[in-house]
Amino acid sequence: MEATPKSQIAELVRSSQNILLLSHASPDGDSIGSSLAFNLVLKKMGKTVDMAIFDNLDQSCSFLPGFSDIKNDIAASSDLVITIDTKQTGEEMKLGQKKMAEDHKLVIVVSPTKGVLVPEDVVVTRSRPKYDLVVFLDCSEAERIGDKFEELKDLLFETPTVSIDHHATNSYFAKVNWVDMTAASTTEMLVSLTESLGRNENYLDADVATCLLTGLMFDTGSFQNGNTTPKSLTVAAQLVAAGARQQEIVEKIYMTRSLVTLKLWGKILSNIHEEKENNFVWASISNDEAKKVGADLDTDGTGGVMDELLKTVSGVDFVLMLKENGDSVNGSLRSVDKTFNVSEISKLFGGGGHIVASGFKVKGEYQPTVDLIIEKIKTQLGSVPKATQGVEEIPQS
Ligand SMILES: [Mn+2]
Structure with missing residues (x-):
């Protein structure tokens, strides 16, 4: 077997x-x-x-x-690795060291038993675990x-x-x-x-x-x-x-929402835009807006506002949330019409996910990038195919 x-x-x-x-x-x-x-x-x-x-x-x-x-992070270990190309000398060589006490230097001497080593034969790297x-x-x-x-x-x-x-x-x-x-x-x-x-x-x-x-x-x-x-x-x-x-x-x-998180959600909800012609709604939030309510977009969750509130809106194909993240804008999408494949929209920006939940990331300054994303979705929407194979509902990741 x-x-x-x-x-x-x-x-x-x-x-x-x-x-x-x-x-x-x-x-x-x-x-x-x-x-x-x-x-x-x-x-x-x-x-x-x-x-x-x-x-x-x-x-x-x-x-x-x-x-x-x-x-x-995967920290490099404390070791330095010295790699020597021994094509010209053969692998046999002696290692010696000299300590220069006065200027705290340690000199490592590599002496091949035959041939000559040149600096270009040596590569120094940090070792990873x-x-x-x-x-x-x-x-x-x-x-x-x-x-x-x-x-x-x-x-x-x-x-x-x-x-x-x-x-x-x-x-x-x-x-x-x-x-x-x-x-x-x-x-x-x-x-x-x-x-x-x-x-x-x-x-x-x-x-x-x-x-x-x-x-x-x-x-x-x-x-x-x-x-x-x-x-x-x-x-x-x-x-x-x-x-x-x-x-x-x-x-x-689920039951522990800090006041700051609720204020952040309120800010996001007050930024809702309706795209009537294209049948979706979207909201966005910048770092500055988050800071004004005492929130930090890096640590205060915004997933909940999407899944518990935004996606409950009725009568649209999908909802989109955009949030500033460092030098980029993160987008996350949820289908409201469960046959609407939001992973196709994420693909427009190099992202991915499921039919009903997907995400993407676009590098660039916050406001111009938000405008660009919305514009691109509006112009490309006609070419996004609907899901044909029943309903697959798996939230992103
Ligand atoms: Mn998962």
Whole structure:
């Protein structure tokens, strides 16, 4: 019998010791929940684990165990690596060192036993930590990890990679790809992987279950969205039975809104524009506007205003929210007419996602970029095809 991607991933995990977990930029409950849950499981297996998400983290998930261990960089280790091209000399050489106490210098002398070394033969780099395995969680493409992708290309090239994801747009970029589009969230997939990894041991404890349930609740909109399947409900029941603190999730993620967040939502809602001719509504928010109500767009969540309020507007095809993010503008889209494929609009700007939820990022100064995005959508709308294959409702990521 041919090994399934899931069993191949289980095998790779068992045989690896140092594992790096990566997930997408603009992190959400599923990317954070899946990283934290898998981190706990791997640690129980005795693995050394690093988690990295190269973006600001939504603090509403900060109650989850391990949250503060998520890094936003993969630090170079303290070692310097000196690489010598030995084509002209052969590999045999002597290493010596001289300390120059008076000016704190250490001189390293490399003497080949034959031939001559020239400075051009030597390259000095900083070493990165070594991993046996890189696991991408909830990422449809490797590039979804964000700006650090270019910098990490070498590491990703020389390390075995696996991807665990539920996006229909997954490009099968890793060495082993386990993509289940019928799963409501990446954490739903991790439940069965956790079970198969813990052959004789139960790794699904209350902490792991809480992280997994967070992702599942997030991506199903607390089981309100159409992507909620009998399986997601069964898995949710299993997680609660395993001790998942469902009430804590509800309280920390859904019932706790700071006054600042409510003011921010109010500001966004006051910026709603209706595009009558093109049948969509959009709202936007700049850093300055956010600051005026005491909010910080990097840390104060805006996802809620989209999913709980904006997308409940009736009679339009879709809603769009634009928010200033550093030197770029981030766009996120939700279908209101569930046959309207918003991932096609994200594609206009190099983004992606699901039929009913998608996102993109455009570099440029805030106001001109907002104008440009709206103009482009209005002129290109005619060419955006409607979804034909029923309704797929999976919130972005
Ligand atoms: Mn997801």
